[in-house]
Amino acid sequence: KKVADRYLKREVLGEGTYGVVYKAIDTKTGQTVAIKKIRLGKQKEGVNFTALREIKLLKELKSPHIIELIDAFPHKGNLHLVFEFMETDLETVIRNTNIFLSPADIKSYMQMTLKGLAFCHKKWVLHRDMKPNNLLIGSHGQLKLADFGLARIFGSPDRRFTHQVFARWYRAPELLFGAKQYGAGVDVWAAGCIFAELLNRRPFLQANLQIFYTLPSVCGSSDIDQLGKIFAAFGTATPSQWPDLAYLPDYVEYQYVAAPPLRSLFPSASDDALDLLSKMFTYDPKARITAQQALEHRYFSSAPLPTEPNKLPRPA
Ligand code: ADP
Secondary structure: OEEOOOEEEEEEEEEOOOOEEEEEEEOOOOOEEEEEEEEOOOOOHHHHHHHHHHHHHHHOOOOOOEOOEEEEEEEOOEEEEEEEOOOEEHHHHHHOOOOOOOHHHHHHHHHHHHHHHHHHHHOOOOOOOOOHHHEEEOOOOOEEEOOOOHHHHHOOOOOOOHHHHHHHHHOOHHHHOOOOOOOOHHHHHHHHHHHHHHHHOOOOOOOOOOOOOOOOOOEOEHHHHHHHHHHHHHOOOOOOOOOOHHHOOOOOOOOOOOOOOHHHHOOOOOHHHHHHHHHHOOOOOOOOOOHHHHHOOHHHHOOOOOOOHHHOOOOO
């Protein structure tokens, strides 16, 4: 039985933020695809209409480093999004202790990630939910960003499902301070966290990072806790580095803590890698490096050059 007269359903691949994802064959092209079924149940007709119109825009977003949205259609009260099928994702690669990632391999993954980001930011589309399991890897090692723009169309996926709490590790400080107006910098911050995770092979600003730190009285909010982790790594953000800081909706003054040397957090990183990291982790989003500027950083032109995608290590 074909879906929309075109797709032959195969096995379920997993349950995601917005609903179930299954594998299918596109009988029109013979291509293997992944179909994301998005529950629209509780939304009003008008919202669906807006979603469909925005989805149309995403279909135009074509780049070698973005997962292609092949088709989108409503079916039995669900919105179906058809994407190209990908073998694995960056989270699986990072967690696989049998895979050795050389400095050149890490550079290659970061270059592909930033190319995808720079492309979308140029078209004024933000990702807003960058994390290693949204960076999918194809059979030839090519990395592509998945779920671009979906967070904006369907609402921030945070906390809707329990596994989503992990996404907090990648949230930029301006989001944690409740900024309502924010820009492409949130994706660059998250990409910095992914860079850090590739270097250290574990989530960077994660719950069990050691902090010798006194939290303010509002302690208990997990966004506050996440800010504590960020400040323990880079030092407390101050209005002198970030003039707009004190005007953010959820701003609270933190006890001052000094940053440890960045080198101590990334013992294996090159000087160029550290310099790029520090620019991606700039507190003031207006001063933070952009994805395009990051691609032009000398880290990418200095030796070792990025590994060719088809030569990247893969799970046995
Ligand atoms: P999450 O919301 O947790 O990021 P997703 O909705 O993106 O999860 O995906 C759910 C599951 O489907 C995951 O196991 C993911 O690996 C798989 N998946 C998603 N997109 C694709 C794709 N294009 N190709 C292959 N597998 C995919």
